[in-house]
Amino acid sequence: MSINATPAGADVTTEETAARTGRHAAVPAQRASRRRAPLSENKRAERRLGWLLCAPAALVMLLVTAYPILYSVWLSMQRFDLRFPDQREFIGLENYVTVLTNEFWWTAFGVTMLITVVTVAVELVLGMGLALVMHRTLVGRGIVRTAALIPYGIVTVVAAFSWRYAWTPGTGYLANLFDGSAPLTERASSLAIIMLAEIWKTTPFMALLLMAGLALVPDDLLKAASTDGATAWQRFTKVMLPVMKPAILVALLFRTLDAFRVFDNIYILTSGANETSSVSMIAYNNLIRGLNLGIGSTMSVLIFITVAIIAFVFVKLFGTAAPGSDDGERR
Amino acid sequence: MADIVLDKVSKKFPDGTVAVQDVDLEIADGEFVILVGPSGCGKSTTLNMIAGLEDISSGELRIGGERVNDKAPRDRDIAMVFQSYALYPNMTVRENMAFPLRLAKLDRETINQKVEEAAKVLELTPLLDRKPANLSGGQRQRVAMGRAIVRQPKAFLMDEPLSNLDAKLRVQMRTVVSRLQKQLGTTTVYVTHDQTEAMTLGDRVVIMRGGAVQQVGPPQELYDHPRNLFVAGFIGSPAMNFLHAAVQDGSLRTALGDVPIGDRVRRQLEGADAPRELILGIRPEHFEDAALIDDDTRRRGMEFEAPVEIVESMGSDKYVYFGVEGERASAAELEELAADAGADFTGGGASLVTRLSAESAVREGGNHRVWFNLEKIHLFDPNTGRNLTLHEGRAAGAVAD
Ligand SMILES: Nc1ncnc2c1ncn2[C@@H]1O[C@H](COP(=O)(O)OP(=O)(O)OP(=O)(O)O)[C@@H](O)[C@H]1O
Ligand SMILES: [Mg+2]
Numbered sequence: 091m092s093i094n095a096t097p098a099g100a101d102v103t104t105e106e107t108a109a110r111t112g113r114h115a116a117v118p119a120q121r122a123s124r125r126r127a128p129l130s131e132n133k134r135a136e137r138r139l140g141w142l143l144c145a146p147a148a149l150v151m152l153l154v155t156a157y158p159i160l161y162s163v164w165l166s167m168q169r170f171d172l173r174f175p176d177q178r179e180f181i182g183l184e185n186y187v188t189v190l191t192n193e194f195w196w197t198a199f200g201v202t203m204l205i206t207v208v209t210v211a212v213e214l215v216l217g218m219g220l221a222l223v224m225h226r227t228l229v230g231r232g233i234v235r236t237a238a239l240i241p242y243g244i245v246t247v248v249a250a251f252s253w254r255y256a257w258t259p260g261t262g263y264l265a266n267l268f269d270g271s272a273p274l275t276e277r278a279s280s281l282a283i284i285m286l287a288e289i290w291k292t293t294p295f296m297a298l299l300l301m302a303g304l305a306l307v308p309d310d311l312l313k314a315a316s317t318d319g320a321t322a323w324q325r326f327t328k329v330m331l332p333v334m335k336p337a338i339l340v341a342l343l344f345r346t347l348d349a350f351r352v353f354d355n356i357y358i359l360t361s362g363a364n365e366t367s368s369v370s371m372i373a374y375n376n377l378i379r380g381l382n383l384g385i386g387s388t389m390s391v392l393i394f395i396t397v398a399i400i401a402f403v404f405v406k407l408f409g410t411a412a413p414g415s416d417d418g419e420r421r
Numbered sequence: 422m423a424d425i426v427l428d429k430v431s432k433k434f435p436d437g438t439v440a441v442q443d444v445d446l447e448i449a450d451g452e453f454v455i456l457v458g459p460s461g462c463g464k465s466t467t468l469n470m471i472a473g474l475e476d477i478s479s480g481e482l483r484i485g486g487e488r489v490n491d492k493a494p495r496d497r498d499i500a501m502v503f504q505s506y507a508l509y510p511n512m513t514v515r516e517n518m519a520f521p522l523r524l525a526k527l528d529r530e531t532i533n534q535k536v537e538e539a540a541k542v543l544e545l546t547p548l549l550d551r552k553p554a555n556l557s558g559g560q561r562q563r564v565a566m567g568r569a570i571v572r573q574p575k576a577f578l579m580d581e582p583l584s585n586l587d588a589k590l591r592v593q594m595r596t597v598v599s600r601l602q603k604q605l606g607t608t609t610v611y612v613t614h615d616q617t618e619a620m621t622l623g624d625r626v627v628i629m630r631g632g633a634v635q636q637v638g639p640p641q642e643l644y645d646h647p648r649n650l651f652v653a654g655f656i657g658s659p660a661m662n663f664l665h666a667a668v669q670d671g672s673l674r675t676a677l678g679d680v681p682i683g684d685r686v687r688r689q690l691e692g693a694d695a696p697r698e699l700i701l702g703i704r705p706e707h708f709e710d711a712a713l714i715d716d717d718t719r720r721r722g723m724e725f726e727a728p729v730e731i732v733e734s735m736g737s738d739k740y741v742y743f744g745v746e747g748e749r750a751s752a753a754e755l756e757e758l759a760a761d762a763g764a765d766f767t768g769g770g771a772s773l774v775t776r777l778s779a780e781s782a783v784r785e786g787g788n789h790r791v792w793f794n795l796e797k798i799h800l801f802d803p804n805t806g807r808n809l810t811l812h813e814g815r816a817a818g819a820v821a822d
Binding site: 308310311313314315316317318319320321324328329332333335 | 469472473474493494495497499500501503504505507509510511512520521524525568572578
């Protein structure tokens with residue numbers, strides 16, 4: 091890039107270099123560090139007040155999240171089965187070896203991944219459609235939004251039961267549609283139904299998040315694209331989606347993390363029969379049913395690590411900004 | 422390039438708002454037309470209908486002789502510039518300008534060449550690889566212009582393109598727009614709120630009020646021969662002075678004294694339903710310090726004496742505000758203008774704005790004798806707003822026969 095000689099140009103150039111070197115989450119950090127150097131008395135007092143105001147919330151967070159997490163890590167390094175409390179001892183990473191070489195764990199991991207990828211992908215597409223409809227409707231906007239949100243408002247367990255009964259041979263209306271077959275007794279169809287229930291339930295949530303993103307797209311931008319010669323589809327893909335990208339990534343992040351911890355639907359629909367367990371499901375089985383605190387905690391910690399990795403990938407690699415923060419791209 | 426014809430075009434929104442009503446307008450090929458009027462008068466709506474961004478409720482719109490009412494914006498081949506610039510934040514300046522060309526499926530080389538060309542004209546070359554977020558307001562504005570000119574469309578539509586710039590930059594960009602339009606010779610419809618832009622930029626100005634066209638004409642004509650009270654008050658800065666005038670015994674009783682009226686105006690006032698009260702309008706520059714005029718000029722006007730409130734010396738001349746007594750001129754149009762201009766609108770009659778020669782010895786606080794030109798007076802019917810002094814479209818003053 092040629093450097094503009096005018097003072098105004100030079101001014102903007104430094105900003106741009108900053109934005110280029112680390113467009114993603116690094117930008118706010120860089121800006122912050124640049125600003126840190128000359129702090130006035132006023133600024134420092136303001137910062138101190140900021141910390142003080144955050145302190146109570148931070149303390150509560152520490153108590154309710156950090157402590158259980160650390161305790162799980164501690165438990166995961168012990169042989170600790172409540173059925174044989176005498177054998178409790180510190181065994182380092184042995185539990186991790188046990189879990190990570192166990193084929194049930196990997197089956198469950200695969201199932202969880204499958205459910206996560208499929209449901210999030212389908213929800214994204216459906217949610218986008220729903221968001222567009224809700225964004226566009228002028229008449230009865232309130233009613234449309236309320237109706238769309240009903241599935242999200244129903245308690246998951248209740249919804250899961252209604253799905254289970256619907257698919258029960260003999261009595262269920264959906265099972266009867268398919269000649270009284272019993273889809274919940276087979277692996278593939280069970281997984282399909284689990285995913286269907288998940289999608290049905292959380293698409294509205296996705297739609298809500300995406301609708302917030304749609305509101306970010308200025309009307310003038312779409313008008314400009316129209317006069318520039320874009321078709322409706324081109325306006326959507328070339329203008330709307332890029333502008334909405336931050337909101338889409340946030341929605342995807344939330345939903346991916348949520349979907350990876352899928353539990354209630356599986357618990358009610360199949361109880362994990364026919365290898366339909368998710369990782370949360372087998373962690374629960376070991377921890378609560380099997381009373382094996384060591385192995386159960388190990389699985390919980392592994393789930394936590396996976397979720398953390400997913401979040402890290404979204405934030406660092408895709409540049410997902412936390413909701414509300416400015417990613418430096420928008421005006 | 423093409424001409425644009427609006428034939429009884431109206432716009433009624435679904436909620437019942439009539440934003441534009443029966444607008445007839447013929448814009449010649451290559452002409453630069455300004456739409457101006459107070460906020461909410463339907464300028465943007467008119468522009469959007471030409472662009473195809475709003476449906477036309479009734480009437481016909483022709484671009485280049487072809488009816489385009491039902492054509493999508495992308496098939497009308499017009500380019501639009503928005504007040505918000507509407508640059509695509511995810512694209513660089515180069516990509517922004519290339520966007521319409523890419524959609525038109527031109528090959529890469531042609532696109533590059535056209536973009537470079539447009540960038541050169543607008544002095545954007547060093548900025549081509551920046552994102553809009555890293556540009557100043559004026560630079561963004563130029564990119565928006567660049568995106569419009571690269572495709573050589575049939576027409577440019579601009580909706581208050583300079584309103585977000587600071588005063589100095591606005592003056593600068595005004596000349597850029599003007600030069601560009603002359604160079605390219607592309608038909609342009611330009612919406613603005615700004616007096617100066619309206620007066621200086623266009624070949625013709627369209628003044629709108631409440632969705633209806635008030636008057637169409639070259640800026641000077643609107644200034645000299647306003648068809649009604651609204652146009653008279655809207656064009657000109659400082660605005661025309663409006664005074665209450667009562668018709669009495671063949672003359673007008675005003676705060677400036679008894680103003681004689683000529684035969685033609687008198688005939689108009691003879692009818693049974695003719696108004697007994699009028700509004701007298703006179704522009705600030707048609708006053709002069711009574712001590713500074715020769716006898717010949719003096720005969721064409723009359724004089725009055727009034728207390729001086731404020732003197733603003735502009736170097737070349739002096740704006741002098743006089744306090745005058747008497748009833749305020751009142752009409753719906755004047756209220757609307759006052760509301761649009763904010764509190765600083767002085768046409769209400771409380772104080773009289775005059776522009777006197779710089780040599781005038783006028784002093785704040787004292788009384789001063791001032792002459793005004795009777796040939797430049799406009800008389801308006803307060804009910805209809807019509808300019809009664811117009812004769813065959815020309816303002817003839819109050820005394821003319
Ligand atoms: N979608 C809409 N539905 C109903 N009424 C509308 C709509 N859009 C605009 N209007 C109304 O139409 C009228 C004209 O609006 P328009 O935007 O054309 O005004 P404008 O002359 O461009 O004003 P400004 O100078 O403030 O931009 C206004 O009274 C406005 O309230
Ligand atoms: Mg407007």
